Amino acid sequence: MLYSVVLVAVFLCGLYLAVTFLFPRRKRSTTIPGPNPATKECGNKEDIAKAGSLHEYLIDLHKQYGDITAFWLGQEFVVSICSPELFKQHSAVFDRPVSLFKLFEPLIGEKSIQYANKEDGKNRRKQYNTVFNQNYLHHYYARIQEESDDLVKQWSGLPKEEHVPVARYMVAFALKLGLVNLFDSHAFTDEEILEIRHNYDIAWSELERQLVDIPEKGSPRIKAFEDAKRKLYALVDKVLSNRKQLRKDTDDALLIDVLLDSTDDKELIANDALSFVIGGFHTTGNMLTWAVYFLAEHQDVQDKVYREISQVLGNNDVEPETSKDLVYLYQVIDETLRCSVLAPWAARYQDFDSELGGHKIPKNTPVIHALGVSLQNEKYFPQPHRFDPDRFSPENSKSRPSYAFQPFGFAGKRICPGYKFAYVEAIIGLVTILRKFKVKMVEGQTVTQTFGLVTHPTEEIWITLQER
Numbered sequence: 001m002l003y004s005v006v007l008v009a010v011f012l013c014g015l016y017l018a019v020t021f022l023f024p025r026r027k028r029s030t031t032i033p034g035p036n037p038a039t040k041e042c043g044n045k046e047d048i049a050k051a052g053s054l055h056e057y058l059i060d061l062h063k064q065y066g067d068i069t070a071f072w073l074g075q076e077f078v079v080s081i082c083s084p085e086l087f088k089q090h091s092a093v094f095d096r097p098v099s100l101f102k103l104f105e106p107l108i109g110e111k112s113i114q115y116a117n118k119e120d121g122k123n124r125r126k127q128y129n130t131v132f133n134q135n136y137l138h139h140y141y142a143r144i145q146e147e148s149d150d151l152v153k154q155w156s157g158l159p160k161e162e163h164v165p166v167a168r169y170m171v172a173f174a175l176k177l178g179l180v181n182l183f184d185s186h187a188f189t190d191e192e193i194l195e196i197r198h199n200y201d202i203a204w205s206e207l208e209r210q211l212v213d214i215p216e217k218g219s220p221r222i223k224a225f226e227d228a229k230r231k232l233y234a235l236v237d238k239v240l241s242n243r244k245q246l247r248k249d250t251d252d253a254l255l256i257d258v259l260l261d262s263t264d265d266k267e268l269i270a271n272d273a274l275s276f277v278i279g280g281f282h283t284t285g286n287m288l289t290w291a292v293y294f295l296a297e298h299q300d301v302q303d304k305v306y307r308e309i310s311q312v313l314g315n316n317d318v319e320p321e322t323s324k325d326l327v328y329l330y331q332v333i334d335e336t337l338r339c340s341v342l343a344p345w346a347a348r349y350q351d352f353d354s355e356l357g358g359h360k361i362p363k364n365t366p367v368i369h370a371l372g373v374s375l376q377n378e379k380y381f382p383q384p385h386r387f388d389p390d391r392f393s394p395e396n397s398k399s400r401p402s403y404a405f406q407p408f409g410f411a412g413k414r415i416c417p418g419y420k421f422a423y424v425e426a427i428i429g430l431v432t433i434l435r436k437f438k439v440k441m442v443e444g445q446t447v448t449q450t451f452g453l454v455t456h457p458t459e460e461i462w463i464t465l466q467e468r
């Protein structure tokens with residue numbers, strides 16, 4: 001008898017040990033609702049892949065579990081929040097978890113502002129913000145106007161009824177605006193700008209591919225990535241050293257000057273220079289692409305914007321004093337940011353145990369700010385998939401909590417540093433295009449979104465231009 005009791009006890013102990021060894025601890029040691037990890041190694045990665053992207057997975061999770069949920073990214077326990085109330089509770093947190101953005105480190109470098117936390121991150125942001133604050137923005141108007149006029153001139157030279165690829169033009173336009181305004185207008189030839197775009201495309205698409213498909217060490221893919229990266233950094237180095245020489249002749253303080261003055265660490269300067277180039281053009285290029293798409297799809301909105309431009313500006317260029325009067329155009333841009341879900345999520349962590357929405361958050365747990373889930377919340381944006389700029393009329397905006405619409409992030413004064421600059425680019429670019437052309441969709445296209453770190457159209461969007 002004793003023998004069988006011991007045998008059963010040993011068997012049960014063995015079973016317990018086997019189960020705890022083979023399967024991860026159920027996460028329900030936390031009170032935060034959410035799925036269990038599918039496997040110990042991959043957590044919920046397969047579920048994310050099945051959903052199509054992290055943003056689409058977060059939409060499903062929040063629908064199922066509410067405003068706060070948690071899941072496993074590989075072996076890492078990750079929390080996600082999506083309501084204005086929870087955003088507000090997290091609004092003072094500055095530090096960003098490195099692990100969620102590690103994928104891009106081989107390109108932007110470990111010293112990038114993207115990974116800078118604590119006092120170092122805060123000090124660097126304070127310095128960089130000087131060239132993006134409201135009082136500084138007027139520096140950019142003339143150069144943005146010049147580049148916008150160039151684009152429109154180029155388009156005017158196209159044959160009538162030509163099918164124009166919007167994303168190709170808009171991303172190149174945004175890249176040029178960033179380089180010219182932040183890094184010195186004379187630093188780049190057109191060929192160099194094309195080369196940056198080309199090498200960036202190779203490097204970025206390789207990193208995105210690595211989400212699902214890791215290449216062998218030394219494989220042609222890795223070689224192509226390393227080659228593209230080397231060329232990008234060589235160009236950045238050239239621009240930085242040219243600026244050092246040129247600087248004597250100019251009082252203009254650009255982002256490049258702030259970077260050069262802030263430290264002697266060459267690697268850090270190069271990492272941040274590239275982070276700003278990439279952070280700026282990929283987002284703004286896609287924002288402009290989506291804006292042109294929505295305007296082409298909604299001719300009534302386009303007509304209303306055109307009438308506003310004529311009334312507010314007459315034949316004058318946009319100036320810092322007049323841009324704020326383009327109220328409806330700002331609404332169109334905000335509705336574009338909302339409908340396109342341009343930057344679907346941000347993230348933070350704290351290095352101490354904390355509380356959020358009544359739940360305990362263990363120290364160092366990444367907390368995702370599901371910005372895109374909030375932008376599509378029916379409670380604040382009824383019929384969320386409908387493009388309707390009137391949602392952002394001053395009266396309608398007042399009736400919503402401001403944390404419901406945070407397309408540039410919100411926490412710890414670490415909102416996107418370039419967001420005001422992005423609005424100026426969009427306002428001047430769109431005014432210049434719409435004054436000259438009526439934009440129309442080429443018929444027969446089905447436009448869909450691909451959600452990554454930035455949301456872009458899955459296929460190119462084609463329009464035609466009708467001169468006004």
Ligand code: HEM
Nearest residue numbers: 113114279280283284287342343346408409410416418422
């Ligand atoms: C429509 C355009 C843009 C969108 C939607 C966007 C969105 C964002 C978001 C959501 C973040 C993360 C904020 C957070 O962690 O809370 C971010 C960070 C950042 N953005 Fe933007 N961005 C845009 C344009 C730009 C532009 C034009 C620049 C450069 C001129 C830029 C440079 C950066 C940089 C450097 C960071 C990292 C800042 C840090 O680590 O503190 N972005 N952006």
